[in-house]
Amino acid sequence: MFLDLVRFELSYQMRQTLVQVATLAFFVLGFFLGFSLYGGPDVYANAPFSIAYGMVLLSLSSFFGLALFTANTVLRDRTFGMEPLIHTTSVGFFPFLAGRLVGLVTIVALVSALAVVGMALGSLLPPMGGRELGPFRPAAYLIGYVAIALPNILIGLSLLFCIAALSRGQIAVYVGGIGLFMAYVFAGVMTNSPIMAQSKPLSADETSWAALLDPFAVFPLFDQVRFWDLTAKNTQLIVLEGDLLANRLLWMTLALMLCCLAFRFFRFREGALAGTSARVVTAPSAAVKADGFGPVAPVKPDFGRGFAWQALRSKVGLEMRLMLRGVPLVVLSLLCLFMFAMVLSEEMGRGDMGVPFQARAALIVAELQEPFRFIGPLVLVFFVCEWCWLAREHRIDAVIDSTAVPAVVLWAARWLGAACLISYLVTLAVVVGLGYQLVRGAGLGDALVYLRLYSLVGFPLWFFAGWVIALQNFVSNKYLGMLAGGGLLLVGRGLRQLLAIHNPALDVLFFPNIFYSEMSGGGYALTADVWLMALHLGAACLVAVPTLLYLRRGAKRKAFGANRAAAWLGATGAILTLTALLMVFYQTQIEAPFPGPAEREQWAADYERNYRHLATVPQPAYRRGKVTVDLYPERRAGIVKGEYSFVNPGSEPLREITLSAIPFCGTVPQVQVERAVRKTYDARFGVQTFVLDEPLAPGAEGFLNFTMKLQFSGYGPVDGEFYILPGASYLELSKYLPNFGYAAQVALGGNAARRRQGLPPKEAWPERATESARPWFAMELIASVPDDQRVLSLGRLAREWEADGRRYSHFVQDQISDHWFALAAGHYAHQASEVDGVAVSVWYHPDHEANVATMAAATRDALTYYRERWGDYPYDQLRIVEIPGFSRRFGATSYATTIFAVESRLFVLDQRDPEQFDMVYRTISHEVGHQWWGGLLDPAPAAGARLLTEGLCEYAEAAVFAQKYPWSQQQRLLDESTARYFYMRGYDAKAEPSLARMGAQIHLAYFKGAHAMHLLAELLGRDQVDQRLAAFFAQYRFPAQPHADDLLAVLLDGLEDPVRRRLEEVFSEVVTYDLQLPRAEREAGTSQVRVSLQTVVSRAGEVDPLTPLTLEWRALDADGKPLGAVQQAVVKPGWEEVLWTVPRAAVALEIDPRRLYLEPDRSDNRRLIVVP
Amino acid sequence: MLSITNLCKTYPNGVRALDGVTLDIGTGIFGLLGPNGAGKSSLMRTIAALQEPDQGTILWEGADIVRYPHLVREILGYLPQDFGVYPRISAEALLDHLAVLKGVRDKKARRRQIDALLERTNLTQHRRHAVAQFSGGMRQRFGIAQALLGEPRLMIVDEPTAGLDPEERNRFHNLLGEIAADITILLSTHIVEDVQNLCGKAAVLAGGRILTEGRPDHLVAQLKGRVWRRTVESGSLATWRERVTVLSDRLEAGRRTIRVLADSSPGAGFEGCDAALEDAYFAALQTQGTEVGACS
DSSP states (O other), X not given: OHHHHHHHHHHHHHHOHHHHHHHHHHHHHHHHHHHTOOOSTTSOTTOHXXXXXXXXXXXHHXXXXXXXXXXXXXXXXXXXXXXXXXXXXXXXXXXXXXXXXXXXXXXXXXXXXXXXXXXXXXXXXXXXXXXXXXXXXXXXXXXXXXXXXXXXXXXXXXXXXXHHXXXXXXXXXXXXXXXXXXXXXXXXXXXXXXXXXXXXXXXXXXXXXXXXXXXXXXXXXXXXXXXXXXXXXXXXXXXXXHHHHHHHHHHHHHHXXXXXXXXXXXXXXXXXXXXXXXXXXXXXXXXXXXXXXXXXXXXXXXXXXXXXXXXXXXXXXXXXXXXXXXXXXXXXXXXXXXXXXXXXXXXXXXXXXGOOBOOOXXXXXXXXXXXXXXXXXXXXXXXXHXXXXXXXXXXXXXXXXXXXXXXXXXXXXXXXXXXXXXXXXXXXXXXXXXXXXXXXXXXXXXXXXXXXXXXXXXXXXXXXXXXXXXXXXXXXXXXXXHHHHHHHHHHHHHHHHXXXXXXXXXXXXXXXXXXXXXXXXBOSXXXXXXXXXXXXXXXXXXXXXXXXXXXXXXXXXXXXXXXXXXXXXXXXXXXXXXXXXXXXXXXXXXXXXXXXHHHHHHHHHHHHHHHXXXXXXXXXXXXXXXXXXXXXXXXXXXXXXXXXXXXXXXXXXXXXXXXXXXXXXTBOOEEXXXXXXXXXXXTTTTEEEEEEEEEEOTTOEEEEEEXXXXXXXXXXXXXXXXXXXXXXXXXXXXXXXXEESOOGGGSOOOHXXXXXXXXXOOOOOOSSOOOOOOOOEEEEEEEEEETTSEEEESSEEEXXXXXXXXXXXXXXXXXXXXXXXXXXXXXXXXXXXEETTXXXXXXEOTTOOTXXXXXXXXXXXHHHHHHHHTOOOOSSEEEEEEEOGGGTTSSEEEETTEEEEEIIIIITBOOOOTTSOOHHHHHHHHHHHTTTBXXXXXXXXXXXXXXXXXXXXXXXXXXXXXXXXXXXXXXHHHHHHHHHHXXXXXXXXXOOOOGGGOOSOHIIIIIIHHHHHHHHHHHHOHHHHHHHHHHHHHHHOTTOOOOHHHHHHHXXXXXXXXXXXXXXXXXXXXEEEEEEEEEEEEOTTXXXXXXXXXXXXXXXXXXXXXXXXXXXXXXXXXXXXXXXXXXXXXXXXXXXXXXXXXXXXXXXXXXXXXXXXXXXXXXXXXXXXXXX | OEEEEEEEEEOTTSOEEEEEEEEEEOSEEEEEEOOTTXXXXXXXXXXXXXXXXXXXEEEETXXXXXXOHHHHHTTEEEEOSSOOOOTTOBHHXXXXXXXXXXXXXXXHHHHHHHHXXXXXXXXXXXXXXXXXXXXHHHHHHHHHHHHTSSOOSEEEEESTTTTOOHHHHHHHHHHHHHHTXXXXXXXXXXXXXXXXXXXXXXXXXXXXXXXXXXXHHHHHHTTTTOEEEEEEOGGXXXXXXXXXXXXXXXXXXXXXXXXXXXXXXXXXXXXXXXXXXXXXXXXXXXXXXXXXXXXX
């Protein structure tokens, strides 16, 4: 009988339109996923790792379909009224349920396997984004399917099956489906999954747990490839072993248990669980009263003005009551509350280095928006579809449809119902946000910021609901409608990608950037978001028109005659859409044109092709500049005027000069060069060449002036380095002003983009740069803003005055090592102090005072240390200026005399807990270091330059930090830096250069740099390092152009091996280690411990089996505290057993406690001593 | 006056549900008789603007309600043959909601009418119970109550007494009789007796066509002297069907009796009898060649 049941189930399912359409949909989904596979920069699009990650996405996408399949399979008897017939047959519940389950699993496995076939076919197409395609390897798809996709699908299926079998409620199954997505978000946040924003490296113990606890195996997958280099990522197959295998076994066991649960409690009776059967109300005939009542008086209906509104209220009210009384909504609410709380707790409570953010609504709303991206559309598709089918499923549609209620009411009730649900969910998020603020002891004075959630999350979801309702009206099957709703999102996005339309605002569901800056008092896009939302509202209204005209009413589709509501909606939609389109067009193409990503890429490629040769053409250098900037924040506009003098720094006369100015919003600065004629003018690239009347002799001076208009629209991605906003502005102005020669910074960086554009890989930085004379640049800046704001820039504030309702500030800076300046404007408070004649000031938003004292202290300590150790600070002031969180791509940036520090990265960190890592102190110390390294000492533009800037600032910050904080704090930072280095080097497309030859690689400059500087300090001692750095600084400060080799020459001068060797190794080679202490066993009755050591030394990717290393170790007591001094032992690479003498109280051993070796995994460096 | 002309409806699966239906229905109760699948519900759903005809017109007091369906919705009280209710909503709340949808906007008037209807349908004591938990009969009474909400001038009641016990059925008939004086009621049923008792006019529908229509007594009168009966052996029924026009056969006191339509006595053993509406119904079906089952 069981086999018959399975056969029937398969045959039934195969004939279902839902299954047929879903099969096709999943095949298409797989195809799109295959086409857009991505495993990281420079990883083959179809690399085994990319495919495995694609399988994760496939399984996540499948949960939506799983909910539909499961509901259709388990609940169809109830839906179609077959329960009394089926449940009264002789079939036992076990074969019945098992038959359904086996059928369901088989169908789902087949459908998902077809999706994998689609993925394989999709991945044969030329991949998106110019990524490279590796060889086609069927095994990679098979392993991905078996190890990732299928187990994930079975886990989801078992949960939904269990819910369906026990609750017999469709909504409960949908909530289960939503719960699966929440589980994904939850697992991602809890395990700090690398695919989540702000993921942070975990400790070794945390990693083990995370690898097990992630139900969808994202973490163990990433963990398996964590230390793979690019070649391994491109070639090695994912292996079902270790943590990944343990994870799969654990979760498959749980899935099996869920199925057992379903079998244990499922019964053939009303309500699967005892006590849930519906109570039937009956009235015996005896209770029927005899006639005798008067006739029922008719009440004349009134269909006049207000009827539609009253009917709408009644309908929405009734449907809301239905929704609110359902258990699934309670469950959904609890799930949402839990998820919101968890997301806030994790994301707000653990920033960089685990430092929490202050509980401010401005930050909280951005975190709360994220879960809505995942669950919002899903909840809407499920619930809105249920509403659309509510009357039909309860067979009351004929009664309602035959009433005089206008069609627009039936349609609007659904849309308003969606609005109520969305508002409810957003309110839950707001409640959690407010609660979080209260728990963290923050006030609720900024509660109004939560309105952004309603507008920037609520409205987009509501507009999307309009599409879902429309789909439901035209699809004849509820489940197909749901599938279509989900498909609308995926196919829309897939098509946009296929057609290379990069603007996400054109997605059916578009969430504007919700990030809110307290400094600017708003978001980034401002009116741009309003117009984009108007566009989406207009589209939703237009979609509503055919919905209304062909609203399903009974079996009737066509609405005859004039439909005023449809006409009104159509007109409103058309006006909104057209107006929004016109406004968007005007603002992005005429008022402030900005290119899309594809145009930007094309522009940069063409610029490089046309003007790369300018890089070697001798050009003048700026000597002096007077810049006038008038900002009009309310209009997001500005005017910049400049008068510059320039000199010929070379040894040959210059006949022609070329100026490049990156066109900003379609405008190119109007440049006039004195005693010169413009020879060429390329408006597209902002390049103009002038022929001088008289050749500019070496050392001679020339003059030019320019005018430039700024107009920001808010469209497109946030440019954190250049924006004007009503409340605050930040402009890295010098980048956009006319500069001589070739603007190398705009060249395409990514290999994929360069391949796409047919450009060769970006040239590595030259080993040595040509020496050229460089003058100091002297700057004057006169800036004006409305008188409630002020401008802050580099140098001395020579004068400040007000006129015509505007505040003017005049800054003077006599010596900058480059034409490199920025300015900020906003509402500022400030704290001032003095450090040995240098005026130190911190300028901050009046509400961001919490960390100002720490910043001032860090500035004071750093300034004192650096001046004492390396050389004098030539300026009379040093200011720290807060800039809005839109610049959060960096934490702070340092210019001569001025450090611009980002609101959300430093000013709103919660540093009240003294046990927390002091991120503010550390970052400011680093940035003050740049006054020396990168400021007063400006390296030659050659390989290794960043060692002299970021590398030395890593040393600088550590030196200041070590004066105030214990080793444990430094150790945390070192461990995190090391983890990031090893993670990021896995995506290096080229062989990793040494620190002395590095280019722009962040992981080398900051993270390996931190280790190298730590090693330097540990081996030489800070005093000696400081002395050498002082010598280096004195010799190579501006205008000299030192190279990394110059630094190493000074640092290594006179050093002997093995110290010299170790330092050469870390600075000039690529060497990594893997140290393991797998066994430590005390010799009976002695103080000696027999230790097994495993050491692997990798030099430029090759294992070095010969070179011995000096390994430090120490004994630890029961509390993990060191016992005695650090010991040394010389060990050979490979396996070795040694005898070490330890104190009696020692219970554990640790190797390399000072972190002198760069290794990815330190979890095996400690071992408990086994006592036989 | 409801005027239906040449109404045709074919479903996507090819079933021709209505085939040139033409009827004029005035005030009072109009009975619609027909076997299962005759097209009664299709006709009613079409009049109730729940589906569109492929062809033909439906005029209500001269207005085309196919083209302007809101005209019929404003005056309609509709009780479908098979209907459900929302879960977890009380009878009172659901009636209130439906009353609003039917344009009963004054709260007090709405309350009064709902109270009266609940009394009339004997549901007052269950007004706060969820309708979804009502027994079949109670739910049918609820359906009747909702159909009477507002001021319906055209009532379409599709098999309204299905599921009602005899006492409730009588009460419903009385209720219909009371309100039928001023409004048009289209009553669909396959219970001939109901039509006989209630309807001033009736039509027999089969295969989507109107086979006959008129006042019940006129329909019966057309058969006067043409209906014969006799007792037969059960095994010989097929033979008799071949020989004469058998209108119906039934067991009476354990013996099978057939009723036959013939202008003169069909033979020995037959005796003339009074024609009934049921004979007219079966006679109409016979003319269509529709298979007629045994009538209990």
